[in-house]
Amino acid sequence: MTTTHPTDAGTTPVLEVRNPATQDVVGTYPIHGPDEVGAAVEQARIAAEWWQGIGYAERRKRLDAFRGVIARRINQLAGVIHEEMGKPHSDAALEVALVLDHIAWAGKNAGKVLGKRRSPVGMVNAHLGATVEYRPLGVIGVIGPWNYPVFTPMGSIVYALAAGNAVVFKPSEFTPGVGAWLVDSFKQVVPEHPVFQLVTGDGSTGAALCRSGVDKVAFTGSTATAKRVMATCAETLTPIVAECGGKDALLVDEDADLAAAAEAAAWGGIANAGQSCVGVERVYVHSKVYDEFTRLLSDQVSSVRAGGDAGAPVGPITMPSQVDIITRHVEEAVARGARVIAGGGPTEGQVVQPTLLVDVPEDASAVTEETFGPTLVLRKVADMDEALALTNASRYHLAASVFSKRRGREIADRIRSGMVAVNSVFTFAVVPSVPFGGVGDSGFGRIHGEDGLREFCTPHAVVRQKFAPPLKLMTLQRTKQAEERLNQIIGLLHGRK
Secondary structure (H helix, E strand, O other), X not given: OEEEEOOOOOOOOEEEEEOOOOOOEEEEEEOOOHHHHHHHHHHHHHHHHHHHHOHHHHHHHHHHHHHHXXXXXXXXXXXXXXXXXXXXXXXXXXXXXXXXXXXXXXXXHHHHHHOOEEEOOOOOOOOEEEEEEEEEOOEEEEEOOOOOOOHHHHHHHHHHHHOOOEEEEEOOOOOHHHHHHHHHHHXXXXXXXXXXXXXXXOHHHHHHHHOOOOOEEEEEOOHHHHHHHHHHHHOOXXXXXXXXXXOEEEEEOOOOOHHHHHHHHHHHHHHHHHOOOOOEEEEEEEOOOHHHHHHHHHXXXXXXXXXXXXXXXEOOOOOHHHHHHHHHHHHHHHHOOOEEEEEOOOOEOOEOOOEEEEXXXXXXXXXXXXXXXXXXXXEEEOOHHHHHHHXXXXXXXXXXXXXXXXXXXHHHHOOOOOEEEEOOOOHHHHOOOOOEOOEEOOEEOOEOHHHHHHOOEEEEEEEEXXXXXXXXXXXXXXXXXXXXXXXXXXXXHHHOO
Protein backbone atom coordinates (compact mmCIF):
# COMPACT_ATOMS: atom_id res chain seq x y z
CA MET A 1 0.00 0.00 0.00
CA THR A 2 1.04 3.64 -0.21
CA THR A 3 0.89 6.45 2.29
CA THR A 4 1.08 10.08 1.24
CA HIS A 5 3.20 12.31 3.45
CA PRO A 6 2.85 16.08 3.15
CA THR A 7 6.06 17.95 3.84
CA ASP A 8 7.04 21.48 4.78
CA ALA A 9 5.80 24.33 2.63
CA GLY A 10 7.84 24.68 -0.51
CA THR A 11 9.03 21.08 -0.60
CA THR A 12 7.68 18.11 -2.53
CA PRO A 13 5.31 15.70 -0.73
CA VAL A 14 6.27 12.04 -0.89
CA LEU A 15 4.74 8.61 -1.30
CA GLU A 16 5.64 5.96 1.23
CA VAL A 17 5.37 2.55 -0.43
CA ARG A 18 4.66 -0.45 1.81
CA ASN A 19 4.86 -4.18 1.23
CA PRO A 20 1.21 -5.40 1.25
CA ALA A 21 2.11 -8.56 3.20
CA THR A 22 4.31 -7.10 5.92
CA GLN A 23 3.45 -3.38 5.79
CA ASP A 24 7.18 -2.65 5.84
CA VAL A 25 8.19 0.56 4.08
CA VAL A 26 10.05 -0.44 0.90
CA GLY A 27 10.57 2.99 -0.63
CA THR A 28 9.68 6.66 -0.73
CA TYR A 29 9.12 8.64 -3.90
CA PRO A 30 8.20 12.27 -4.66
CA ILE A 31 4.72 13.25 -5.71
CA HIS A 32 5.51 15.24 -8.82
CA GLY A 33 3.29 18.17 -9.67
CA PRO A 34 2.51 20.04 -12.90
CA ASP A 35 5.85 21.87 -13.01
CA GLU A 36 7.97 18.73 -12.71
CA VAL A 37 5.77 16.81 -15.14
CA GLY A 38 5.82 19.68 -17.62
CA ALA A 39 9.60 19.86 -17.46
CA ALA A 40 9.88 16.13 -18.13
CA VAL A 41 7.64 16.44 -21.18
CA GLU A 42 9.65 19.35 -22.54
CA GLN A 43 12.86 17.34 -22.18
CA ALA A 44 11.15 14.39 -23.86
CA ARG A 45 10.11 16.62 -26.75
CA ILE A 46 13.76 17.36 -27.55
CA ALA A 47 14.80 13.75 -26.95
CA ALA A 48 12.09 12.51 -29.31
CA GLU A 49 13.61 14.37 -32.26
CA TRP A 50 16.97 12.67 -31.67
CA TRP A 51 15.38 9.25 -31.04
CA GLN A 52 13.33 9.45 -34.23
CA GLY A 53 16.38 10.58 -36.16
CA ILE A 54 18.56 7.57 -35.31
CA GLY A 55 16.22 5.34 -37.34
CA TYR A 56 14.64 1.92 -36.96
CA ALA A 57 17.84 -0.12 -37.09
CA GLU A 58 19.60 1.81 -34.33
CA ARG A 59 16.46 1.86 -32.17
CA ARG A 60 16.27 -1.90 -32.54
CA LYS A 61 19.87 -2.21 -31.32
CA ARG A 62 19.12 -0.09 -28.26
CA LEU A 63 15.92 -2.01 -27.46
CA ASP A 64 17.77 -5.31 -27.83
CA ALA A 65 20.38 -4.03 -25.38
CA PHE A 66 17.58 -3.00 -22.98
CA ARG A 67 16.15 -6.51 -23.32
CA GLY A 68 19.54 -7.93 -22.42
CA VAL A 69 19.77 -5.83 -19.27
CA ILE A 70 16.32 -7.00 -18.14
CA ALA A 71 17.10 -10.65 -18.91
CA ARG A 72 20.39 -10.59 -16.98
CA ARG A 73 18.85 -8.86 -13.98
CA ILE A 74 15.48 -10.58 -14.04
CA ASN A 75 15.62 -11.73 -10.43
CA GLN A 76 16.49 -8.26 -9.21
CA LEU A 77 13.50 -6.75 -10.98
CA ALA A 78 11.27 -9.60 -9.76
CA GLY A 79 12.37 -8.77 -6.23
CA VAL A 80 11.19 -5.17 -6.60
CA ILE A 81 7.81 -6.37 -7.93
CA HIS A 82 7.49 -8.83 -5.04
CA GLU A 83 8.27 -6.18 -2.44
CA GLU A 84 5.96 -3.52 -3.82
CA MET A 85 2.86 -5.41 -4.98
CA GLY A 86 3.19 -8.71 -3.15
CA LYS A 87 3.07 -11.42 -5.80
CA PRO A 88 5.33 -14.44 -5.24
CA HIS A 89 8.87 -14.00 -6.56
CA SER A 90 8.45 -16.80 -9.12
CA ASP A 91 5.30 -15.18 -10.53
CA ALA A 92 7.09 -11.84 -10.68
CA ALA A 93 9.97 -13.42 -12.62
CA LEU A 94 7.47 -14.99 -15.03
CA GLU A 95 5.89 -11.59 -15.62
CA VAL A 96 9.26 -10.08 -16.48
CA ALA A 97 10.16 -13.00 -18.76
CA LEU A 98 6.98 -12.59 -20.78
CA VAL A 99 7.81 -9.03 -21.77
CA LEU A 100 11.12 -9.96 -23.42
CA ASP A 101 9.55 -11.36 -26.58
CA HIS A 102 7.53 -8.16 -26.94
CA ILE A 103 10.67 -6.02 -26.83
CA ALA A 104 12.30 -8.22 -29.46
CA TRP A 105 9.24 -8.24 -31.73
CA ALA A 106 8.60 -4.51 -31.55
CA GLY A 107 12.19 -3.62 -32.36
CA LYS A 108 12.42 -6.10 -35.21
CA ASN A 109 9.11 -5.28 -36.88
CA ALA A 110 8.66 -1.52 -36.38
CA GLY A 111 10.34 -0.56 -39.65
CA LYS A 112 8.45 -3.19 -41.60
CA VAL A 113 5.07 -2.16 -40.20
CA LEU A 114 5.51 1.61 -40.07
CA GLY A 115 8.00 2.40 -42.81
CA LYS A 116 7.18 4.09 -46.10
CA ARG A 117 5.50 1.88 -48.68
CA ARG A 118 3.74 2.32 -52.00
CA SER A 119 -0.03 2.42 -52.04
CA PRO A 120 -2.19 1.38 -55.05
CA VAL A 121 -3.79 4.25 -56.97
CA GLY A 122 -6.18 2.51 -59.40
CA MET A 123 -6.56 2.69 -63.18
CA VAL A 124 -8.12 6.15 -63.36
CA ASN A 125 -5.24 7.55 -61.31
CA ALA A 126 -2.42 5.86 -63.22
CA HIS A 127 -0.63 9.21 -63.54
CA LEU A 128 -0.27 9.36 -59.74
CA GLY A 129 2.06 7.64 -57.30
CA ALA A 130 1.16 7.24 -53.63
CA THR A 131 3.10 6.36 -50.49
CA VAL A 132 2.02 5.88 -46.89
CA GLU A 133 4.16 5.79 -43.77
CA TYR A 134 3.41 5.95 -40.05
CA ARG A 135 5.24 8.69 -38.20
CA PRO A 136 5.71 8.81 -34.41
CA LEU A 137 3.40 11.13 -32.55
CA GLY A 138 6.21 12.60 -30.45
CA VAL A 139 5.84 12.19 -26.69
CA ILE A 140 3.65 9.49 -25.16
CA GLY A 141 2.45 9.64 -21.55
CA VAL A 142 2.01 6.17 -20.04
CA ILE A 143 -0.04 5.71 -16.85
CA GLY A 144 0.66 2.20 -15.63
CA PRO A 145 -1.14 -0.24 -13.31
CA TRP A 146 0.14 -2.03 -10.22
CA ASN A 147 -1.10 -5.57 -10.90
CA TYR A 148 1.39 -6.29 -13.71
CA PRO A 149 3.74 -3.34 -13.20
CA VAL A 150 6.23 -4.49 -15.87
CA PHE A 151 4.31 -6.48 -18.45
CA THR A 152 1.30 -4.21 -18.89
CA PRO A 153 2.87 -0.75 -19.16
CA MET A 154 5.73 -2.12 -21.27
CA GLY A 155 3.09 -3.13 -23.82
CA SER A 156 2.71 0.59 -24.45
CA ILE A 157 6.22 1.80 -23.60
CA VAL A 158 8.14 -0.60 -25.82
CA TYR A 159 5.88 -0.24 -28.85
CA ALA A 160 5.87 3.55 -28.51
CA LEU A 161 9.68 3.60 -28.27
CA ALA A 162 10.11 1.24 -31.22
CA ALA A 163 7.92 3.55 -33.29
CA GLY A 164 10.20 6.50 -32.54
CA ASN A 165 8.43 8.25 -29.67
CA ALA A 166 9.80 9.43 -26.36
CA VAL A 167 7.92 8.25 -23.26
CA VAL A 168 7.11 9.83 -19.89
CA PHE A 169 6.02 7.05 -17.54
CA LYS A 170 3.87 7.52 -14.46
CA PRO A 171 3.72 4.12 -12.69
CA SER A 172 1.08 3.27 -10.13
CA GLU A 173 1.61 4.83 -6.71
CA PHE A 174 1.79 1.23 -5.42
CA THR A 175 4.74 0.28 -7.66
CA PRO A 176 6.89 3.35 -8.38
CA GLY A 177 10.08 1.42 -7.66
CA VAL A 178 9.38 -0.88 -10.58
CA GLY A 179 9.04 2.14 -12.86
CA ALA A 180 12.27 3.61 -11.51
CA TRP A 181 14.10 0.32 -12.16
CA LEU A 182 12.92 0.23 -15.79
CA VAL A 183 13.81 3.86 -16.51
CA ASP A 184 17.23 3.58 -14.85
CA SER A 185 17.99 0.41 -16.81
CA PHE A 186 16.99 2.04 -20.10
CA LYS A 187 19.35 4.93 -19.41
CA GLN A 188 22.22 2.45 -19.41
CA VAL A 189 21.63 1.70 -23.09
CA VAL A 190 20.38 5.16 -24.15
CA PRO A 191 22.51 7.61 -22.14
CA GLU A 192 22.50 10.41 -24.73
CA HIS A 193 19.01 11.84 -24.20
CA PRO A 194 16.10 11.35 -21.75
CA VAL A 195 14.05 9.31 -24.18
CA PHE A 196 12.32 7.34 -21.39
CA GLN A 197 11.55 9.30 -18.22
CA LEU A 198 9.84 8.70 -14.90
CA VAL A 199 7.39 10.82 -12.95
CA THR A 200 5.98 9.48 -9.68
CA GLY A 201 2.97 10.32 -7.60
CA ASP A 202 -0.73 9.76 -7.15
CA GLY A 203 -3.78 10.66 -9.22
CA SER A 204 -2.80 14.32 -9.25
CA THR A 205 0.43 13.42 -11.03
CA GLY A 206 -1.51 11.42 -13.59
CA ALA A 207 -3.81 14.39 -14.16
CA ALA A 208 -0.79 16.65 -14.63
CA LEU A 209 0.58 14.24 -17.24
CA CYS A 210 -2.75 14.34 -19.10
CA ARG A 211 -2.60 18.15 -19.17
CA SER A 212 1.11 18.39 -19.95
CA GLY A 213 0.91 18.50 -23.74
CA VAL A 214 1.86 14.90 -24.46
CA ASP A 215 0.71 13.69 -27.85
CA LYS A 216 -1.14 10.65 -26.50
CA VAL A 217 -1.86 8.98 -23.17
CA ALA A 218 -1.76 5.22 -22.75
CA PHE A 219 -3.76 4.30 -19.67
CA THR A 220 -4.36 0.99 -17.93
CA GLY A 221 -6.71 0.78 -14.96
CA SER A 222 -10.32 0.61 -13.93
CA THR A 223 -13.17 1.75 -16.15
CA ALA A 224 -14.14 4.42 -13.63
CA THR A 225 -10.62 5.87 -13.58
CA ALA A 226 -10.41 5.69 -17.37
CA LYS A 227 -13.45 7.97 -17.59
CA ARG A 228 -11.70 10.53 -15.38
CA VAL A 229 -8.54 10.28 -17.46
CA MET A 230 -10.57 10.78 -20.65
CA ALA A 231 -12.30 13.82 -19.19
CA THR A 232 -8.96 15.37 -18.24
CA CYS A 233 -7.41 14.60 -21.63
CA ALA A 234 -10.45 16.12 -23.34
CA GLU A 235 -9.46 19.53 -21.96
CA THR A 236 -6.52 19.57 -24.38
CA LEU A 237 -7.95 17.20 -27.00
CA THR A 238 -5.26 14.67 -26.13
CA PRO A 239 -6.13 11.21 -27.50
CA ILE A 240 -5.87 8.15 -25.30
CA VAL A 241 -5.69 4.39 -25.56
CA ALA A 242 -7.49 2.79 -22.62
CA GLU A 243 -7.14 -0.78 -21.38
CA CYS A 244 -9.72 -1.14 -18.64
CA GLY A 245 -11.35 -3.83 -16.54
CA GLY A 246 -12.76 -7.18 -17.47
CA LYS A 247 -15.20 -9.80 -16.24
CA ASP A 248 -13.81 -12.55 -18.36
CA ALA A 249 -15.62 -15.84 -18.87
CA LEU A 250 -14.31 -19.34 -19.49
CA LEU A 251 -16.67 -21.62 -21.45
CA VAL A 252 -16.43 -25.41 -21.14
CA ASP A 253 -18.14 -27.45 -23.86
CA GLU A 254 -19.28 -31.05 -23.50
CA ASP A 255 -16.26 -32.44 -25.41
CA ALA A 256 -13.62 -30.42 -23.56
CA ASP A 257 -10.55 -31.86 -21.88
CA LEU A 258 -11.99 -31.35 -18.40
CA ALA A 259 -8.77 -31.76 -16.46
CA ALA A 260 -7.02 -29.17 -18.62
CA ALA A 261 -10.01 -26.83 -18.42
CA ALA A 262 -10.17 -27.06 -14.63
CA GLU A 263 -6.45 -26.43 -14.28
CA ALA A 264 -6.69 -23.42 -16.59
CA ALA A 265 -9.75 -22.03 -14.83
CA ALA A 266 -8.05 -22.25 -11.44
CA TRP A 267 -4.84 -20.66 -12.65
CA GLY A 268 -6.67 -18.00 -14.69
CA GLY A 269 -8.83 -17.03 -11.73
CA ILE A 270 -6.40 -17.34 -8.83
CA ALA A 271 -2.92 -16.51 -10.19
CA ASN A 272 -1.72 -13.07 -9.09
CA ALA A 273 -4.41 -13.30 -6.37
CA GLY A 274 -7.01 -12.84 -9.10
CA GLN A 275 -5.67 -9.36 -9.83
CA SER A 276 -5.63 -9.75 -13.60
CA CYS A 277 -7.68 -7.69 -16.05
CA VAL A 278 -7.92 -10.83 -18.22
CA GLY A 279 -8.38 -13.12 -15.23
CA VAL A 280 -11.12 -15.76 -15.25
CA GLU A 281 -14.01 -14.61 -13.07
CA ARG A 282 -16.98 -16.49 -14.58
CA VAL A 283 -17.06 -20.14 -15.66
CA TYR A 284 -19.94 -21.53 -17.76
CA VAL A 285 -19.99 -25.32 -18.11
CA HIS A 286 -22.13 -27.60 -20.31
CA SER A 287 -24.65 -29.52 -18.22
CA LYS A 288 -23.40 -32.89 -19.50
CA VAL A 289 -19.97 -32.41 -17.92
CA TYR A 290 -20.81 -29.99 -15.12
CA ASP A 291 -20.60 -32.44 -12.20
CA GLU A 292 -17.22 -33.87 -13.22
CA PHE A 293 -15.81 -30.44 -13.99
CA THR A 294 -17.06 -29.09 -10.66
CA ARG A 295 -15.23 -31.87 -8.81
CA LEU A 296 -12.02 -31.21 -10.70
CA LEU A 297 -12.15 -27.45 -10.22
CA SER A 298 -13.05 -27.80 -6.54
CA ASP A 299 -9.96 -29.95 -6.03
CA GLN A 300 -7.82 -27.34 -7.74
CA VAL A 301 -9.17 -24.44 -5.68
CA SER A 302 -9.03 -26.34 -2.39
CA SER A 303 -5.37 -27.16 -2.91
CA VAL A 304 -4.24 -23.52 -3.13
CA ARG A 305 -3.36 -21.27 -0.20
CA ALA A 306 -2.91 -17.51 -0.19
CA GLY A 307 -0.44 -15.95 2.20
CA GLY A 308 2.30 -13.44 2.76
CA ASP A 309 5.01 -16.02 3.43
CA ALA A 310 7.56 -17.23 0.90
CA GLY A 311 5.91 -20.65 0.61
CA ALA A 312 2.46 -19.35 -0.38
CA PRO A 313 1.69 -19.83 -4.09
CA VAL A 314 -0.77 -16.91 -3.99
CA GLY A 315 0.15 -13.53 -2.54
CA PRO A 316 -1.84 -10.78 -0.82
CA ILE A 317 -4.18 -8.25 -2.35
CA THR A 318 -2.10 -5.21 -3.29
CA MET A 319 -4.65 -2.43 -2.85
CA PRO A 320 -6.30 -2.41 0.60
CA SER A 321 -9.63 -1.06 -0.66
CA GLN A 322 -9.96 -4.05 -3.02
CA VAL A 323 -10.30 -6.39 -0.04
CA ASP A 324 -13.63 -4.76 0.81
CA ILE A 325 -14.89 -5.19 -2.76
CA ILE A 326 -13.98 -8.89 -2.85
CA THR A 327 -15.60 -9.46 0.54
CA ARG A 328 -18.76 -7.61 -0.50
CA HIS A 329 -19.13 -9.64 -3.67
CA VAL A 330 -18.85 -12.95 -1.84
CA GLU A 331 -21.07 -11.98 1.09
CA GLU A 332 -23.77 -10.54 -1.16
CA ALA A 333 -23.77 -13.68 -3.31
CA VAL A 334 -24.08 -15.95 -0.27
CA ALA A 335 -26.88 -13.81 1.13
CA ARG A 336 -28.76 -14.35 -2.14
CA GLY A 337 -28.43 -18.13 -2.08
CA ALA A 338 -24.93 -18.82 -3.44
CA ARG A 339 -22.72 -21.49 -1.89
CA VAL A 340 -18.98 -21.62 -1.34
CA ILE A 341 -18.03 -25.14 -2.44
CA ALA A 342 -14.24 -24.84 -2.29
CA GLY A 343 -11.68 -22.56 -0.73
CA GLY A 344 -12.87 -19.63 1.28
CA GLY A 345 -11.74 -19.04 4.81
CA PRO A 346 -10.99 -15.96 6.88
CA THR A 347 -9.38 -12.88 5.37
CA GLU A 348 -6.31 -11.81 7.32
CA GLY A 349 -5.17 -8.29 6.60
CA GLN A 350 -4.74 -8.14 2.84
CA VAL A 351 -4.59 -11.91 2.38
CA VAL A 352 -7.79 -13.26 0.77
CA GLN A 353 -8.23 -17.00 0.27
CA PRO A 354 -9.29 -18.39 -3.13
CA THR A 355 -13.04 -19.01 -3.29
CA LEU A 356 -15.26 -21.02 -5.64
CA LEU A 357 -18.95 -20.02 -5.71
CA VAL A 358 -21.98 -21.74 -7.27
CA ASP A 359 -25.67 -20.81 -7.52
CA VAL A 360 -24.84 -17.11 -7.87
CA PRO A 361 -27.66 -15.02 -9.44
CA GLU A 362 -26.60 -13.50 -12.75
CA ASP A 363 -27.49 -10.01 -11.53
CA ALA A 364 -25.31 -10.30 -8.40
CA SER A 365 -22.27 -8.06 -8.17
CA ALA A 366 -20.04 -11.15 -8.16
CA VAL A 367 -21.18 -11.69 -11.77
CA THR A 368 -21.77 -8.15 -13.06
CA GLU A 369 -18.86 -6.23 -11.51
CA GLU A 370 -15.13 -6.80 -11.74
CA THR A 371 -14.09 -8.53 -8.51
CA PHE A 372 -10.33 -8.42 -9.10
CA GLY A 373 -9.68 -11.07 -6.50
CA PRO A 374 -9.23 -14.86 -6.28
CA THR A 375 -12.95 -15.56 -6.67
CA LEU A 376 -14.51 -17.82 -9.31
CA VAL A 377 -18.23 -18.05 -10.09
CA LEU A 378 -19.28 -21.40 -11.60
CA ARG A 379 -22.57 -21.96 -13.45
CA LYS A 380 -24.17 -24.88 -15.27
CA VAL A 381 -25.61 -24.12 -18.75
CA ALA A 382 -27.80 -26.19 -21.05
CA ASP A 383 -25.47 -25.68 -24.03
CA MET A 384 -22.94 -23.28 -25.50
CA ASP A 385 -25.67 -21.05 -26.88
CA GLU A 386 -26.70 -20.24 -23.32
CA ALA A 387 -23.07 -19.85 -22.30
CA LEU A 388 -22.50 -17.39 -25.14
CA ALA A 389 -25.60 -15.38 -24.28
CA LEU A 390 -24.48 -15.06 -20.66
CA THR A 391 -20.90 -14.25 -21.63
CA ASN A 392 -21.91 -11.50 -24.05
CA ALA A 393 -24.46 -10.00 -21.63
CA SER A 394 -21.68 -8.37 -19.61
CA ARG A 395 -20.75 -4.72 -20.10
CA TYR A 396 -17.11 -5.83 -20.05
CA HIS A 397 -15.68 -7.33 -23.22
CA LEU A 398 -11.95 -7.67 -22.73
CA ALA A 399 -11.16 -11.36 -23.20
CA ALA A 400 -12.53 -14.89 -22.83
CA SER A 401 -11.46 -18.53 -22.99
CA VAL A 402 -13.09 -21.56 -24.59
CA PHE A 403 -12.39 -25.24 -23.98
CA SER A 404 -13.72 -27.53 -26.71
CA LYS A 405 -12.09 -30.18 -28.89
CA ARG A 406 -14.32 -29.72 -31.94
CA ARG A 407 -16.01 -26.33 -31.72
CA GLY A 408 -13.44 -24.08 -30.04
CA ARG A 409 -12.92 -21.69 -32.96
CA GLU A 410 -16.65 -21.60 -33.79
CA ILE A 411 -17.55 -20.64 -30.21
CA ALA A 412 -14.69 -18.15 -29.98
CA ASP A 413 -15.89 -16.36 -33.11
CA ARG A 414 -19.26 -15.71 -31.46
CA ILE A 415 -17.83 -14.04 -28.35
CA ARG A 416 -17.88 -10.25 -28.23
CA SER A 417 -14.44 -9.42 -26.90
CA GLY A 418 -11.07 -8.13 -27.95
CA MET A 419 -9.36 -11.49 -27.50
CA VAL A 420 -10.20 -15.17 -27.03
CA ALA A 421 -7.99 -18.10 -26.02
CA VAL A 422 -9.01 -21.58 -27.17
CA ASN A 423 -8.03 -24.51 -24.95
CA SER A 424 -5.81 -22.17 -22.90
CA VAL A 425 -5.96 -18.97 -20.89
CA PHE A 426 -4.01 -15.69 -21.19
CA THR A 427 -2.16 -16.90 -24.30
CA PHE A 428 -3.28 -13.92 -26.42
CA ALA A 429 -1.22 -11.68 -24.10
CA VAL A 430 2.07 -13.48 -24.66
CA VAL A 431 2.00 -13.58 -28.48
CA PRO A 432 3.66 -10.29 -29.53
CA SER A 433 2.16 -10.21 -33.02
CA VAL A 434 -1.52 -10.08 -31.95
CA PRO A 435 -3.29 -6.94 -30.67
CA PHE A 436 -4.38 -6.64 -27.04
CA GLY A 437 -7.36 -4.55 -25.95
CA GLY A 438 -11.06 -4.53 -25.21
CA VAL A 439 -14.53 -3.49 -26.30
CA GLY A 440 -17.24 -1.60 -24.43
CA ASP A 441 -16.42 -0.83 -20.80
CA SER A 442 -13.15 -2.72 -21.21
CA GLY A 443 -11.68 0.16 -23.20
CA PHE A 444 -10.53 0.95 -26.73
CA GLY A 445 -7.38 1.15 -28.77
CA ARG A 446 -4.75 -1.59 -28.89
CA ILE A 447 -1.29 -2.40 -27.64
CA HIS A 448 0.95 -5.22 -28.98
CA GLY A 449 1.31 -6.31 -32.58
CA GLU A 450 1.07 -4.15 -35.66
CA ASP A 451 -1.93 -2.32 -34.20
CA GLY A 452 0.12 -1.56 -31.09
CA LEU A 453 2.88 0.02 -33.15
CA ARG A 454 0.44 2.11 -35.20
CA GLU A 455 -1.38 3.18 -32.02
CA PHE A 456 1.50 5.55 -31.28
CA CYS A 457 1.85 6.94 -34.78
CA THR A 458 -0.01 9.09 -37.25
CA PRO A 459 -0.36 7.99 -40.90
CA HIS A 460 1.34 10.27 -43.41
CA ALA A 461 0.23 9.96 -47.04
CA VAL A 462 1.95 11.58 -50.04
CA VAL A 463 0.42 11.51 -53.53
CA ARG A 464 2.70 12.65 -56.37
CA GLN A 465 1.72 13.39 -59.95
CA LYS A 466 4.22 11.52 -62.15
CA PHE A 467 3.03 12.88 -65.49
CA ALA A 468 0.18 14.95 -66.91
CA PRO A 469 -3.19 13.21 -66.55
CA PRO A 470 -4.80 11.84 -69.72
CA LEU A 471 -8.02 13.55 -68.62
CA LYS A 472 -7.75 17.01 -67.08
CA LEU A 473 -10.59 16.84 -64.55
CA MET A 474 -9.37 18.94 -61.61
CA THR A 475 -9.40 22.25 -63.40
CA LEU A 476 -11.78 25.12 -63.95
CA GLN A 477 -11.16 24.60 -67.68
CA ARG A 478 -12.53 21.06 -67.71
CA THR A 479 -13.98 20.21 -71.12
CA LYS A 480 -17.19 18.48 -72.06
CA GLN A 481 -15.17 15.88 -73.90
CA ALA A 482 -13.23 15.05 -70.72
CA GLU A 483 -16.48 14.64 -68.77
CA GLU A 484 -17.94 12.30 -71.40
CA ARG A 485 -14.75 10.26 -71.43
CA LEU A 486 -14.84 9.99 -67.62
CA ASN A 487 -18.43 8.71 -67.76
CA GLN A 488 -17.40 6.01 -70.24
CA ILE A 489 -14.51 4.91 -68.01
CA ILE A 490 -16.73 4.82 -64.91
CA GLY A 491 -19.27 2.71 -66.77
CA LEU A 492 -16.62 0.20 -67.82
CA LEU A 493 -14.99 0.01 -64.38
CA HIS A 494 -18.01 0.10 -62.08
CA GLY A 495 -21.26 -0.01 -64.03
CA ARG A 496 -21.30 -3.75 -64.71
CA LYS A 497 -20.91 -4.81 -61.07
